[in-house]
Amino acid sequence: MTTTKSKVVYSPVFTDGAEFRIPTFKLLKQDGSLYKSAKAPDLDKEKALRIYRAMVTTRILDERMLAAQRQGRLSFYMQCTGEEAAVIGSTAALDDSDMIMAQYREQGALAYRGFSIDEFMNQLFGNELDYGKGRQMPVHYGSKKLHYMTISSPLATQIPQATGYAYGQKMAGEGHCTITYFGEGAASEGDFHAALNMAAVHRVPVIFLCRNNGYAISTPAAEQFAADGVAPRAYGYKMDVIRVDGNDILAMYQATQEARKLAVEHNRPVLIEAMSYRLAAHSSSDDPSGYRSKDEEAVWREKDPILRMRLWLESLKWWSEDDEKQLQENMRREVLETMKRAQKRPPPALDTLVTDVYDDVPPHLAEQFEKVKAHIRKYPDEYPKSAEHAKGGA
Amino acid sequence: MSKMNMLQAINNALDTAMAENEKVLCFGEDVGVFGGVFRATSNLQQKYGKARCFNTPLVEQGIIGFANGLAAQGSVPVAEIQFADYIFPAFDQIVNESAKFRYRSGNLFDVGGLTIRAPYGGGIAGGLYHSQSPEAYFAHTPGLKIVVPRNPHQAKGLLLGAIHDPNPTLFFEPKRMYRASVGEVPDEDYRLPLGEAEVIKEGSDITLLGWGAQMEVIEKAVEMAEKEGISCEVIDLRTILPWDVETVANSVFKTGRLVVTHEAPLTGGFAGEIAATIQDRCFLYLESPIARVTGIDTPFPLVLEKEHLPNHLKVYEAIRASVDF
Ligand SMILES: Cc1ncc(C[n+]2csc(CCOP(=O)(O)OP(=O)(O)O)c2C)c(N)n1
Numbered sequence: 001m002t003t004t005k006s007k008v009v010y011s012p013v014f015t016d017g018a019e020f021r022i023p024t025f026k027l028l029k030q031d032g033s034l035y036k037s038a039k040a041p042d043l044d045k046e047k048a049l050r051i052y053r054a055m056v057t058t059r060i061l062d063e064r065m066l067a068a069q070r071q072g073r074l075s076f077y078m079q080c081t082g083e084e085a086a087v088i089g090s091t092a093a094l095d096d097s098d099m100i101m102a103q104y105r106e107q108g109a110l111a112y113r114g115f116s117i118d119e120f121m122n123q124l125f126g127n128e129l130d131y132g133k134g135r136q137m138p139v140h141y142g143s144k145k146l147h148y149m150t151i152s153s154p155l156a157t158q159i160p161q162a163t164g165y166a167y168g169q170k171m172a173g174e175g176h177c178t179i180t181y182f183g184e185g186a187a188s189e190g191d192f193h194a195a196l197n198m199a200a201v202h203r204v205p206v207i208f209l210c211r212n213n214g215y216a217i218s219t220p221a222a223e224q225f226a227a228d229g230v231a232p233r234a235y236g237y238k239m240d241v242i243r244v245d246g247n248d249i250l251a252m253y254q255a256t257q258e259a260r261k262l263a264v265e266h267n268r269p270v271l272i273e274a275m276s277y278r279l280a281a282h283s284s285s286d287d288p289s290g291y292r293s294k295d296e297e298a299v300w301r302e303k304d305p306i307l308r309m310r311l312w313l314e315s316l317k318w319w320s321e322d323d324e325k326q327l328q329e330n331m332r333r334e335v336l337e338t339m340k341r342a343q344k345r346p347p348p349a350l351d352t353l354v355t356d357v358y359d360d361v362p363p364h365l366a367e368q369f370e371k372v373k374a375h376i377r378k379y380p381d382e383y384p385k386s387a388e389h390a391k392g393g394a
Numbered sequence: 395m396s397k398m399n400m401l402q403a404i405n406n407a408l409d410t411a412m413a414e415n416e417k418v419l420c421f422g423e424d425v426g427v428f429g430g431v432f433r434a435t436s437n438l439q440q441k442y443g444k445a446r447c448f449n450t451p452l453v454e455q456g457i458i459g460f461a462n463g464l465a466a467q468g469s470v471p472v473a474e475i476q477f478a479d480y481i482f483p484a485f486d487q488i489v490n491e492s493a494k495f496r497y498r499s500g501n502l503f504d505v506g507g508l509t510i511r512a513p514y515g516g517g518i519a520g521g522l523y524h525s526q527s528p529e530a531y532f533a534h535t536p537g538l539k540i541v542v543p544r545n546p547h548q549a550k551g552l553l554l555g556a557i558h559d560p561n562p563t564l565f566f567e568p569k570r571m572y573r574a575s576v577g578e579v580p581d582e583d584y585r586l587p588l589g590e591a592e593v594i595k596e597g598s599d600i601t602l603l604g605w606g607a608q609m610e611v612i613e614k615a616v617e618m619a620e621k622e623g624i625s626c627e628v629i630d631l632r633t634i635l636p637w638d639v640e641t642v643a644n645s646v647f648k649t650g651r652l653v654v655t656h657e658a659p660l661t662g663g664f665a666g667e668i669a670a671t672i673q674d675r676c677f678l679y680l681e682s683p684i685a686r687v688t689g690i691d692t693p694f695p696l697v698l699e700k701e702h703l704p705n706h707l708k709v710y711e712a713i714r715a716s717v718d719f
Contacts, residue, residue, distance in 0.1 A: 075519045126697045134697030137521040153523030154480060155452065188451035190483065216452050218428035223449045291428045347697045357692045368660065368690040372701060379707055386701055 022231045022243045024275060027250040030303060032311020034250075041254035045318050051092045051249065052313060054112035055084040055306045056327055061107065061120060062280070064335045065138075069284040073343060074124060078139045080105045082247070082279030085305035086211050088112050089252025090179065090272065094260055099165055099178040101149045101158040104139055105211065105278075106181045113146040117334050121342030133356070134348040156182060156189035159208065163199040163269075166206035170267060177205040177263040179256075185216020187230045199269035200237040207259050208271045211246065213278035218291040231273040239269055246274030247305035250312070277303070350376075350389035398579045401572045403546035404434045404511075407553040408472060410583050412442050415470060417507075418557065420447045422457055422474030431476060432513060432572055458484035458510065462491050465505035465562070472557060478514035478566055479526045492562040493537030506560035509553070513569035514542075515607050515657055516689075516703055521696035527606075527658040527689075532564055533635045533667065539563040539588055540634040542606035545575045551586030552632065559588050568607035575610075591638035593645065597627035600651035600713055603642060603668065605631045608655045614706035619713045626713070634664055642668065643675040650681035651716045655704050660688045682719035685712040 027038040034040060043051075062079040069077045080087065087108040091100065100109050107120070119131075123141050126134030131142055132150060142150025149165075152158065162180035169176045186192065187210050199206050210230045214221050221229070234241035240262055244255045252274060259270035277300035281288045288297075313319035354361050354369045361369070373390040380387035398406065411418045420435050426449040429436030438447040450457050454475055461471040475481045481488070488510070496504040516525035529540055539561050543549035549567065556563040594609070595616070602612045609630050616626040627645050631637055646652050652672055654665040665686040672684060687704045695702050 135522060135693070135695050137519075137524065137696060140521075153521075154482070185452040188453040188456070190453060190455050216423070217431060218424045219426075219449045219452070223426070224451050286431075350698065350701065353695060353698045353701055354690070354692055364661070365691050372690065375708060375711065376701065378711075382707060383701060386698065 017227075017232060017235070020232060020235060022228065022241065022273075024243045024245055025251050025255055026245040026248050027254065028248045028308055028312055030308050032308060032315050040250055041257060043250070043253060045316075047092065048313060048318060051088055051112065051253075052309055052319065053327065054088050054108060055309065057111045057117075057331055058084055058088070058108045059306060060328070060331045060335055061111070061117070064332070064339065065124060066280075066284060068339060073339075074138060076138045077124070077284045078104055078282075079280035080107055082300060082305070083211055083213055083274075083276045084108050085249040085252055085309065086209075086246035086274035086276050087181065089249045090207075090209055090256040090274070093253045093256035094179060095176065097147050098176050098260070099147050099149065099162070099169070101162040101165065101178060101180040102151060103155065103158065103182045103186060103211075104151050104153070105183070107139070107141065109181070110141055110143065110146065110148055113143075113148065115141065115143055115146060115148075117338040118342070119143070121338045122345070125342045125345070126347065127342055127345035128348050129345060130348065133352040135352070155186040156191040158182070159186070159192050160195035160198065162206050162208070163195045163202075163204050166199070166204045166263075167202060170205050175264055177207060177260060179207040179209055181209050181211060183216055184210055184212040184214075184221055184224055184230050185219065187233075188224060193233075196233065196237045196239060196269070196271065200239045203267040204269050205263035205267055206269045207256065207263055208269065209256075210271065210273045211276060212273055213246075213276050215278050215282070215288075215292070217282045217286060218288075220292070229273055229275075231271060234271040239271055241271040241273070243273045243275060246276030247303050247308060249305060249309045276305075347385045350386040395578045396581055397576060398546045399573050399576045400543070400546045400549050400567070401432060401434050403550040403579045404553055404567065405436055405438070406579065406581075407550040407557075408435060408438060409441070410550075411470075411472070411554060411557045412438065412446060414583065416446070417468065418446070418470040418472065419464065420472045420474070421450050423450060423452055423476045425449060425474050430474060432569065434511070434567075435474065454480055454483040455487055458487040458492065461508055461510070462487060462495065462505050465508040466495065466503050468507070470507040470557060472509045472511060475510060475512040477524055478512040478528050479523045481510075481512055481528060485531075488532065488538070488562075488564070489535045493535045495562075497537060504560070505562050508562040509556045509565055510563070511553075511565045511567060513572070514566040515568050515570055516694055516699060517570040517607065519696065519699065520694075522693040525694040525699070527566075527656060529564075529566060529634050529656075530658055530662055530664045533664050537562070538635060540566065541588060541632065542566045542568065542634060543632070544568070544606055544609040544630050545571070546577045546579050548586065548630075548632065550579050551584050552588070554583060555585040555588050558585055563588070566606065570607045571610070586632075589633045589636050589638060591632055591641040592630045593627065593641065594630055595626065595628040597625040597649065599625040599649055600653065600716055601627045601629060601642070601645040601649045602653050602655070602709070602713070603629045603631060604655045605634065608657065608704065611704065611706050611709055612655065615709035615713060618706070618710045624713060624717055637668070639671055639675065643672060646672055646676045647679050650679050653685045653687060653709065653712045653716060655687040655709055657689050657704060659691045660686060661691050663688050682716045685716050687712045
C-alpha cells in the first residue's frame with residue numbers, strides 16, 4: 001500500500017518546490033536591540049551569562065590554540081569562530097543530560113556544558129590524561145559525564161547514530177532527546193538522508209542541527225546543493241523544519257527550545273538549519289585565500305555573534321565593560337597556564353597501543369604487543385616516548 | 395625531464411591525460427578551483443574548464459556511483475577520494491558495482507575507464523582516520539586493479555597506465571611521500587604496465603618486497619643490512635591486484651628468503667596472501683620462514699604512531715632473523 005495521497009491532474013504538472021521559500025527566524029539585531037515585533041525568549045540572567053561565558057571561552061581557546069599550532073606546539077587545530085551562537089545557543093536550550101553527537105566544530109557545546117580548559121588541553125596534546133588516550137587528532141573531544149559522544153572523523157556517521165540513540169531514549173521513556181550537529185557539506189552524505197528518513201518514519205526525538213557556514217573546506221554551498229539550502233529536504237521526509245539566523249543567540253535558543261518540545265513531547269524529529277559563516281580557515285592546515293575573498297569574510301566579521309550578544313547583555317545591564325575585561329584576562333591566563341601544564345604531561349602509557357581494541361586484549365594481539373615491547377627495549381633511543389614503559393614484560 | 399615531487403607528477407599525469415583525450419574528467423571533493431586539499435588537481439579546472447574538472451558534493455558513494463555511470467557511458471573518469479580512510483562510504487559502489495560491471499553483464503557493459511585516486515597511509519600524525527592503508531579490503535574483490543606508486547616517476551607512469559587500463563583501477567597514493575619524494579620525471583606521456591613488479595636492486599641473500607611508502611623504509615633497512623655483508627634483492631610490487639607472482643617467485647628461488655612489509659595490520663593483510671602463494675611456489679627453496687613486517691592488529695594510533703608503524707629498524711630485524719634462522 002502506498003501512503004502517497006496526491007491530487008490528480010490531467011495535464012503534466014512539474015514542480016521544483018521553489019514555491020516553498022523557507023523563512024529565516026531572527027530576533028536580535030547586530031546592535032543588540034530586538035527587531036520590532038520580536039520578543040526575547042524566556043532566558044534568565046544566570047543562563048544568559050553562562051551562554052556568554054562559553055562563547056568567550058571558545059573564542060579565546062580558538063585564538064590561543066591556533067597560535068599554538070602556528071608556533072609548532074600543537075599539530076593541528078580547528079576553530080569555530082563565527083559559529084558560537086549557532087552551537088551554544090542550541091545546546092543551552094536543551095536539558096544538560098540530553099545527548100550531543102557533534103561533527104568537530106562544536107567545542108562551544110562542551111564549553112557550555114562545563115568541559116574544563118584542562119580537559120580540552122589534555123585532548124589537544126594527547127597526553128596521559130586525554131580521555132581518548134592520545135589516539136585521535138586534536139579536537140576529537142568526548143565526555144561521557146557531559147553526554148557528549150566522542151567525535152569520529154568520517155563525516156555524517158554520527159547523524160543516523162543520533163537517530164538510533166534517540167530511539168533508545170524514547171524507549172527508555174526518560175524524556176530525553178539527542179541533538180546532532182553537522183555541516184552543510186556533511187548533509188550531502190547518504191548517512192544524512194538515511195538518518196532523517198528513519199527518524200521521521202519512527203517518530204524519533206532527535207534534533208538535526210545543520211550548521212550552514214557556507215563552505216565545506218573550499219567548496220562553497222552553491223556547489224554543494226542546487227536547492228535553497230538544506231532545510232527544504234525536511235519536506236521530503238515530512239519532518240518539522242526551521243531556518244534560523246545562526247549568529248542570533250536568542251533566535252537559536254528559542255528555536256531549539258521549541259524543537260526540543262516537539263521532539264520530546266510529541267516525538268517529532270526536527271531539522272534546524274542555522275545560517276552562519278565559517279569565519280576561520282577550515283582547519284590549521286587550510287588557507288582560505290585560495291578560494292574566497294577577504295571582502296567576503298569582512299562582511300561576516302561585521303555580524304559577529306559574540307558582539308551581538310554582548311550588546312544585548314549590556315542593554316539589559318547584565319554585563320559591563322569591566323566584566324568583559326575581567327573575563328578576557330582571566331580566561332587568557334587560564335588558557336595559557338593550562339596549556340603549559342598539558343604540554344608537559346607524559347604521553348599515554350605504551351599499553352594503550354593495544355587496549356580498547358576489544359574489551360580485553362586477545363592472545364594474538366598480546367603476542368604482537370610483546371614483540372613491539374622487545375623491539376623497543378632493543379632500540380630504546382628510537383622510541384623515547386615509550387622506552388620506559390617497555391621495560392616490563394618478557 | 396623535470397624535477398618534480400610526487401604531487402606535481404600526479405598533477406602532470408592528469409594534465410597529460412586530459413590534454414590527450416577530452417573524455418578524461420577529474421572530480422571529487424575540493425578538486426575544482428582549489429585543486430584538491432593536497433593540490434594534486436591544481437590548475438586543471440583553469441585549463442580544462444568546469445565541465446571536466448569540478449567539485450562534487452560531499453558524498454563518496456555519490457562520487458563513485460556517478461563515476462561508474464560515466465565510465466559505463468564511455469567517459470574516462472578519474473575520481474578523487476580525499477583520503478583513503480573515506481573510501482568506505484563508496485565501498486558498495488566499488489566492490490559490488492565497479493568490480494562486477496563487466497562480469498554480470500556478460501561484457502555488454504563495463505566501467506574499464508574508471509580510475510579512483512586516494513591518498514593513503516600513516517606517518518603524518520593523522521591518527522586513526524587519516525592514516526589507513528585499505529588495499530587488502532579491495533584485493534579480496536575480483537575485478538579491480540590496485541596500484542601503489544613509490545616515487546614521482548612511478549606515480550606519473552603508473553597513473554597514466556591506470557587511466558588507460560581497460561579495467562576499474564584503484565590508485566593509492568602514499569601521502570607521506572607527496573612532497574618528501576622528489577625526482578626526475580619525463581615531460582612526455584609514458585605508461586608503466588600494471589601487474590608487473592619491478593626489481594629495484596638485485597641481490598643474492600634475501601628478497602625484500604613492499605609497495606608505496608614502505609619502499610623508502612626497505613631501502614633504509616637494506617642499507618643497514620648490506621653494511622653487514624647481507625646481499626639484498628629489493629622488489630617494488632607496484633600492483634597489488636593482480637600481483638606479479640612470477641617476479642617475486644623467481645627472486646625467492648634465487649635468494650631463498652623473503653620479507654614482505656606493509657603498513658596495514660597483520661591479520662588479513664596482503665602480505666599474508668603473498669606469503670601463502672610464495673610458500674606454495676617456492677617451498678623447497680626456502681631457507682627460512684617468510685617474514686611479515688606490518689602494522690599491528692589495532693586501529694592506527696596517533697601519539698604512538700611510531701611504535702605501530704613498520705619502520706626500517708623493524709624491517710632490518712626481520713632481515714637479520716631471516717638470515718640467522
Ligand atoms: C566521509 C568523509 N569524507 C571526507 C572527509 C574530509 N573532510 C573533513 S571536513 C570536510 C568538510 C566538511 O564540511 P562541512 O560538513 O560543511 O562542515 P564545516 O567544516 O564547514 O564545519 C571534509 C571534506 C571526511 N572527514 N569524511
